[in-house]
Amino acid sequence: MAIDHVDLARLDLNLLVALDALLQERNVTRAAARIGIGQSAMSASLARLRRLFDDELLTRAPDGMRPTPRAIALAEPLRGVLRGVQALVHRDEHFDPATLERTFIVSLPDSLEILLGPRLIAHLRAHAPGVRLLLRSVEAVRILDELDADRVDLALGLFSRGQVHHKQRLLYRDSYVVLFNAELVGLAAPIGLEDYLRFPHVLTSLRETAHGVVDDALALIGRARVLAVTTPRFLVVPSLVRAAPLLATMHARLATSFAGALGLSTSPVPVPLDDVAVSMLWHASYDNDPAHRWLRNLLVHLAGESSAPAE
Template sequence: MTIDHVDLSRVDLNLLVALDALLTERSVTRAAARVGLGQSAMSSTLARLRSLFGDELLTRAPDGMRPTPRALALAEPVRSALRQIQALVRRDDSFDPRTVERVFTIGLPDSTEVLLGPKLLAYLRAEAPGISLLLRSIDRIRILQELDADRVDLGIGLFSEGQSHHKQRLLYRDSYVCLLNADLLGIAPPISLDDYLRFPHVLTSLRETAHGVVDDALAKLGLSRTLAVTTPRFLAVPFLVRSAPVIATMHARLAHVFAGTLGLTVSPVPVSLEDVSFSMLWHASYDNDPAHTWLRRTLVRLAADADPRP
C-alpha cells in the first residue's frame, strides 16, 4: 500500500505510544506514569485518540477501564508498529552487553529455573552486569497473552505452537527417569514394572489435575498407579522422595541435579514415554532487538552445556 505522507503527517505518532500504554495498563493514571505524562494530559490524549479512531476505545468498568472491541483489534498492530519504529531508530552496532542496562522478564517453570538460572545469572554477572532478570512462574496457556501484552520478554518451557507473531526456538530435549530413595524402597535400579506399580508415586502437575503422561502410558497397557501426592512445584519433589518410600517420574536433567545434591537414585522408567522439547517463545517484534537477540543466543549456548547427566 502506498504511503500517503500528507495524510500521515497530520497524525501525532505519540498518540500511538499513549494508546499502547492505555491498552496495557487499562488505567489513565498508570498509563500516564508509564509514558511520563500528567494524568490530565493523558486524559486529553485519550480524548484525541477517541476522535482519531471514532471509537470510545476504553470505557469505565467496576474493575478499571475496559477496552472496546475496536481497541482490542488495534492493540497488536499498534504494539507491533511501535516495536518496529523502535528497532529502526536504535543503532544495532551500538549494543555492548558489558555496558547495556536492561531488565528482562522471563516466564518459566521452577524446574527450568533450577537448570538454567544459575548458569545464566553467573554469565550475566560476568559478561553483562547491567542486565538483570525478573523471573516469573507462568504456564503455557497464559504465556501467549503475557507476550502480547508486553508483560513478558521471553517464555521458556513446553509450548505448543503460538500465532504467526510468536517465534519459537528449541533449547533442548529431555527424557524421563525415575527418582527415588533406594534405601527407603529397598530396591536398586533399574526398577522393574512390578516395583514401579507396587510403590506410590509423586506427581508434578501445573494443571492441578491428578493425571499425567505416566498415567496415559499405563492406561494403554491396562495398568494404573497409586498417587501419594500431587504438587505443582518441581522443587518440592526431591524432598518428598527423600523422606518417604515413593517414586517420582520426572525429566532426566532435573532428576540428576536432585540426585547429585540430595543423594537420591535415578533409574530408567519401565514404561515407554516420549521425550519432551523445551523451547523459547517470544514476540516477533523483538526479532531484531539487539539485546533480546543476544539473550536468546546466550540461552541456547548455556542450555547446551546445562546437562548434568553422566
C-alpha cells in the first residue's frame, strides 16, 4: 500500500505513544506518569484517540479500565510501529557498548544463569559498565506473552517455535550425562542400565510434573526408574547428589561444571536421549536494535566459551 503522506501528516505521533501507555497501564493516571505528562493531558489524548479510531478503546470496569476488542487488536501492531520508530531514530552506526546505559530484562532458568552468568557479568563490568541486568525465571507457558507485552527483552532456554513476530537463535547444543557421588553409590563410569535403575533419581523439571525425557526413553524399552525428588531448581541438584546415593541425569555442560567444582562424577546415560537445543527468543521488533543485537551476539560468543574453564 502506498504511503499517504498528507493523511499521515495530520496524525500526531504522540497519540500513539499515549495509546501504548494506556494499553500497558490501563489507568489514565499511571499512563500519564509513564510518559511524563499530566492526567488531564492524558485524558484529552484518550478522547482524541477515541475519535481517531471511532472506538471507546478503554472502558471502565470494577478492576480498572478494560481494553475493547479493537484496542486488543491494536496493541501488538502498535508496539511494533513504535519500536520501529525508536530503532530508526536512535540507531547509531557507531554503537559503543562502553557508553551504553540500559537495563535488559532477561528470562532464563538457573542452569543457564550458572553457566553464562559469571562470564556475562564479568564482560559487562569490563566492557559495558552502564548495562544492568534484571534476571527472571523463565516460564515457558507465559514467555511469548511476556515478550509481546515488552515485560521481557530476551529469553534463554529450550523453546519451540513462536509466532511470526518472535525470533529465535541457537546458543548451543548439549547432550545428557549422569551426575553422581561415586563414594556413596559405589559405581564408576560408565554406568550400566541395571545399576542406573537400581538407585533412585533426582529429576529437575520447570514444569509441574514428575516426568522427564528419561522416563519417555525408558518407557520405550519397557522400563521405569524411581524418582526420589523432583525440583525446578538445577542449583540444588549437586547438593542432593553429594549428600545421598542418588543419580541425576542432566545437561552435560552443567553436570560437568558441578562435578569439577564438588568432586562428583559423570557417566554417559545408558539409554539413548536426543541432544537439546538451547536458544534465545526475542520479539522481532528488537531485531535491528543495536544494543539488543550486541547483547545477543555477546551471549552467543560466551555460550561458545562456556564449556571451557573460567580464566
